[in-house]
Structure formats: C-alpha cells, structure tokens
Amino acid sequence: MLVAESRVIRHFETVYVAGLLETADYARRVLAEMVELHNLDIADVDAAVATRMQRQQLLYDTSKRFEFLLAEPVLRWLLQTVVGVPNIRFGILPLGVPLATTPQNSFQMYDDVAIVETFVGETTYRDDEAATYTRAIERLWNDAVTGEGARRLIVRAAQELQS
DSSP: OHHHHOSEEEEEESSSOOGGGOOHHHHHHHHHHHHHHHTOOOSOHHHHHHHHHHHGGGGGOTTSEEEEEEEGGGGGSOOGGGTTOTTEEEEEEOTTOOOSSOOOSOEEEETTEEEEEETTEEEEEOHHHHHHHHHHHHHHHHHOEEHHHHHHHHHHHHHHHHO
C-alpha cells in the first residue's frame, strides 16, 4: 500500500473528498456509486469502508507529511476536522481565483510517484512524468488559501449550506 510506504503523501482533488479524509457514510456512498457505475463485484461494501477507515490511522503518523489540495466545491463534504493537525497541510482553491496551472484531473502523489485515477483505471507516473505533477501541485499551492483562510472558507461554505 503506497500510503503506508510513503513519507510525503499529496492529494489534489477536484470532485471527491480524498479517501484518507472521508467519513464512513461518505465512503459508503462513493463506493456504492463506483460498484454500480463499473459493474464491480464487491460483495461487501461495508468491509471496503472499514478498510478505508482503518487506513485513516496513518494520518496520525507524525513521520509522514500529508498535503491535501482541493477545489472549493469539494469542501461541501465535511473537511473542517483536518485543519490544524500539525503534519497535515491543507489548502483550498477558491472559486473565482485565476490559477497558474489549469487542473486537468485529480491526482495523488506518494513521495515521487504520481497516480491519476480515471473512470477506467489508474495510471502511475514516475521520474520526469511525476515531476510534471510535482510542478503542477506546487503552482496550485501558490493559488490556494491555507490556515485561517481555509478555515474561514469552510465555515462560510457550511453556513451557506444551512441557509
């Protein structure tokens, strides 16, 4: 499992909450959607959800560094809990901000390995190809709000959902 073996784990998400940050209910909904969409043979969605929840324990391993960069719409799914955890860097790309790099897809990085998930599978990139993803995420971080700015954006999004 790449996340367990890696020291630096970076996620860029445009649509879904990163698996490491999902609640059990959210994970169950996403997995059920994927099973139906792809005609997968996953007999026990609850077991798959339990595996995802167990993997989240790695967030508390202070020998690892986690970075989560999200497009603002992803916040609509309960993420305030990760802001302020010392080994987690959390940023949000706000709506309406011109970006230095136009994201073409979500991706994850595990040290110097980049993984891109699509509807039909995932592709792993290493070396020069992975370096392109490193440059992209560094440019996107420059456009992100972090810390208190990210917290304010999350609170505002939550308030908008309640009204």
